[in-house]
Amino acid sequence: PDSASIYNIYGSVSSSIFLDYVQCDGTESNILDCDYYGNNVGVYYQGSTCITAGVYCYSTSCTTGSVRLTDGIEGYVESCYSGRWYGVCGYNWNYQDAFVLCRELGYPATDAEWYQSNHQFGKPPHGTYLYDVRCIGNENNITYCSKSSTSSCSYSFAAVRCAGERINSSCGVDGTIHLADGTDSNEGRVEICSNGVWGTVYWD
Numbered sequence: 001p002d003s004a005s006i007y008n009i010y011g012s013v014s015s016s017i018f019l020d021y022v023q024c025d026g027t028e029s030n031i032l033d034c035d036y037y038g039n040n041v042g043v044y045y046q047g048s049t050c051i052t053a054g055v056y057c058y059s060t061s062c063t064t065g066s067v068r069l070t071d072g073i074e075g076y077v078e079s080c081y082s083g084r085w086y087g088v089c090g091y092n093w094n095y096q097d098a099f100v101l102c103r104e105l106g107y108p109a110t111d112a113e114w115y116q117s118n119h120q121f122g123k124p125p126h127g128t129y130l131y132d133v134r135c136i137g138n139e140n141n142i143t144y145c146s147k148s149s150t151s152s153c154s155y156s157f158a159a160v161r162c163a164g165e166r167i168n169s170s171c172g173v174d175g176t177i178h179l180a181d182g183t184d185s186n187e188g189r190v191e192i193c194s195n196g197v198w199g200t201v202y203w204d
Contacts, residue, residue, distance in 0.1 A: 018192050018199025022053070031192065031201075032175050053190045053201040055179065065143050067104060074161035075121040077101060079130045079142070081149075087125025088133060089153035090116035096137035097145065098160045104141050107162035115159035128153040 024034035062080035069075040077088040098114035115121075128150060135145035174195065179188030190201040 018194050018201065020202040022201060030175060031177060051202065054188060055190055065141075067101060067142055069101075069105070069160060069162070070121060070125065073105075073107065073163070075159060076125050077158040077160055078125055081129045085125070086127050086129035087153070088158040089128045089131040089150060090156040090158045091132050091153065092134055093158040097133050097135045097142075097158070099137045100135040100139045100142055100145060101160050102162035103139075105162060108164040109137075111163040113161040113163070115161070116156040117159050121159050124157045127151065128157075133158070 019031070020037040022031065022034050022036045024031065028034050062083060062085055064081050064083075066080040068078050068085070070078060078085045079088055080086075093114060093116055095112065095114050098112040099109035102112040103109040130142075131148045131150035131153060133142065133145055133147045135142070139145055174193055176193040178191055178193075178198070180191050180198070181188050191198045192201060193199075
């Protein structure tokens with residue numbers, strides 16, 4: 001997807017600087033395939049005054065099964081199917097579904113608020129794909145909930161408001177990249193996993 005590189009707007013770092021002077025030509029599939037300072041990831045210095053790398057990704061395409069909220073941490077629920085975003089029908093939508101949705105987006109489940117509304121969050125999504133979503137509440141992903149698919153919905157659209165501090169995903173695989181402290185999963189400070197610890201990428 002297209003992206004815009006930005007720096008130093010997602011807060012100061014509290015972790016190590018793991019990558020510095022990163023030089024990519026754009027064809028690499030992983031940031032570790034790019035040239036960078038030093039020979040080892042995760043053994044660089046503790047950074048307190050460095051300018052951290054950030055990124056905002058934007059794209060009209062999406063991966064089937066992905067979910068998002070239209071206004072970042074709140075709004076209508078949208079689900080991706082075949083590269084397009086669709087609304088989620090509000091039939092049987094409740095707090096258990098909202099719990100799972102916010103958990104999937106990295107927010108505390110117990111702070112989730114659920115809504116069935118066509119106007120509270122502005123213009124509703126165009127079209128629907130998921131219908132009759134029924135979560136128990138302990139799932140980590142909407143895809144594990146009982147649900148149906150439909151191209152029409154005579155009910156209101158599903159909506160959610162997530163709250164609380166965003167919970168960073170676990171760091172298990174070296175080289176894994178995530179974006180921290182953005183308003184949604186498409187933006188934030190660039191961090192890379194090394195030896196079970198998230199480290200920051202230095203902007204240069």
